[in-house]
Amino acid sequence: MLVRMRLAVVLVALVMLVGCSKLTMENYSKIKMGLGYSEVIKILGKPDSCSEALFVRNCIWGNEQQNITVNFVGDKVILFTSKNIK
Template identity: 55%
Template sequence: MKPFFLTLTALLLAVSLTACSKVTADNYDKLKAGMTYEEVRAILGKPDRCNDLLAARSCTWGNEQSYINVNFVGDQAVLFHAENIR
């Protein structure tokens, strides 16, 4: 019986950590033009993906259904967009 309870506990812990997403409307509202990449990362955590091109960087937090995207030029946020966040 103990292995079952250990497995169940581990599964519940994994689900609870996944549910703690920082991709929320409250965090999106904290974003301001001119913030640095590190300031945005302090709010949203590590991005799920980034694309760099010359002095521009586009980073996305979340997945295809629910995400926040921030575009940086010269390490400053210049444009941000969100889809299906609560």
């Protein structure tokens, strides 16, 4: 009985994590040119990675198969793309 309950708790937690992904077309559509970095964080959460080169910050949410990429200059969105977002 205890093993079944633990398994149920783990399964519910996994479903919640998968179901709570911020990599959605709804969230992607909220990103606009000129939006601030902190505003994008409010929409998508903390990025999985960021890099900077020549005053451009490139941040990625997700992985190679499914992601949202946003480029910032002076803390403002200048370019954003998505891959396999539903």
